[in-house]
Amino acid sequence: MKHHATLWYIQGNMSIAIGSSLPEFSLLDQDGKSFNSKQELANAACVIYFYPKNFTPGCTMEACSFRDAFQDFSVHDVKVIAISSDSENSHKKFADKFNLPFTLLADEDKVVRNLFEVQSKLLGLLPGRETFVFDAKGKLVFKFDAISAGSHIKKALAIIQDMNDE
Secondary structure: OOOOOOOOOOOOOOOOOOOOEOOOOEEEEOOOOEEEHHHHOOOOEEEEEEOOOOOOHHHHHHHHHHHHOHHHHHHOOEEEEEEEOOOHHHHHHHHHHHOOOOEEEEOOOOHHHHHOOOOOEOOOOEOOOEEEEEOOOOEEEEEEEOOOOHHHHHHHHHHHHHHHHO
């Protein structure tokens, strides 16, 4: 994987650094609509999570956990965005089957995954699972990287609640 040395990146085998600005990107969502991060997430706190693949057990559990906690994020005006390399058609089926109320973005060429520098796991065979929390000013305030899906939601929600308590 090629590493960039720009304002939004750090060199090495880590994803973008805490304090980085939300990168601008455009992808298609599960309904085939264009999603531009600068427009859709302007002045909004958000959780962006990258996951390996639709319909796999861990990814399904993670998506359903975000679904089950969606109201908790919404109460704090936080948008939830999920990104994988699956197609928008696959995302549509996944969202419909599990009643997912948030945006799923198709990053088939892994452009945004590379932009965030999310690393692959298990000798590069498994796309990384990483969660990023951005505040309403578009600054990265928290990131979490773990193969285990369950802890991502709890950690992201705790950070959101801490941000709102300040």
